[in-house]
Amino acid sequence: MNYSYYPGCSLSDTALDYDRSVRAVCARLGLGLVDIPDWNCCGASSAHMTSHEIGMRLPLRNLLLAAELGHDVLVPCAACFQRLKAAERSLRADPGYWDVPADLPEFRIVHISSLLSEPQHLASLGEQVRLPLEGLSLACYYGCLSLRHPKITGARNYEQPRALEEIIGALGANAVSWSHRTECCSGSLTMARPDIAEALVGDIVAAARRAGAQALVTDCPMCQANVESRQRHSATQPGLPVFFATELIVAALDGSYPASQGRLHLVSAQVLSNVVKRAAEQREEAA
């Protein structure tokens, strides 16, 4: 099955490794990705927060380009996903207002975790795991924009989502039960008011730690960068790394976690290297 692919700006820069892991996972699931040609920025929070027209017309252009390809659209970034869905909702409601053809073909806009948590993909991931991530306790962190507003995202379990838990469950990792799964990390404020970001991220990381998590796992590049960069850590209180769900999938399916990937984290990712190493040793002993 082919998907139109909207990588978005983060995945071509600060989250380049997220892009690589998404493409690798889709290849393993037999999903073809066709990049939307000449896609532009979705406008992110800054556009819709300050200009309704620009905030809608930037993502609209991408939808018109996607319509030419005709496939469903896969979006790995939660922020891009929400903006594309918001534009879709407006254009379907009133195409004339937005100067788009009324007969634009129907296609779905899908966020990565919704796709990967479909039963057939979970089963396929489970079958392809070479080294289960046993003993790794993770706090699944969704943040905001893949879920809210549910009128826009179409999310059903927006207060109690399960997609990330299901994905890491298929990899053999343990999902902790915790309080801050859908709390905002204030990514849109992080540069202008880092003090607010530090306060919110501090609460999120403290909650994950309290629940016994060794790391967080997310599907939003804004959350990943913000929660790693704005948490305080020290020698006595080491930080919690934030993994992309697809990064964990690649590690479990390949049975390895390269040091070059671990070094991309702003917080030590040693916990994953250790889990993968231990799983490899156990497999050798069993053999």
Place this chain on the structure above:
Amino acid sequence: MNQSIDTSEKIHHKFLDKLQARGIDVHACFQCGRCSAGCPVTGFFDLTTMEVVRLAAYGREEDLLASKTIWLCAACETCATRCPNDIEIAALMDVLRELALRKKTVPAEPRVPVFHQSFLQSIRHWGRAYEVGLIVGYKLRSGDLLGDMKLGLQMFGKGKLSLRPHSVKDKTVIEKIFSGQGKEYER
């Protein structure tokens, strides 16, 4: 002064008409407080989310545009998602920010609109976000030259900040969007 009463009356109607056109029914609020209770940034606000909705219903536009709250709202949509009366509170915040900029109201949190402006300049120029250009633009405009220096260098060292911008090919269509497409009819 009499003038202020007259002005606020006029604003009242224009402002409420705009909210109505965007489907934001501030009059549906019965002050349950769920919006404020769930807001992650409320501790930093000068007006609570519920107060914003209430002041909007009174047409108190100037108080709202001068508030810190409209700039510190992170657009997480928790308030609107949990509102039992289905009020589009996050969209209300968008309308207030846009009005504040159009009316050139002095922002109570100047760095936040400066960040948005820097981000959008980058998009207008390249069609895609160019992080390094955005950071430099923000630093120069905000005067916050030293903040996050260590973080920036760390990101650069990890190859997460590219010195070369990624550009779209069709820049004219992006420029059209930024130069007021859709606003021809005074939206």
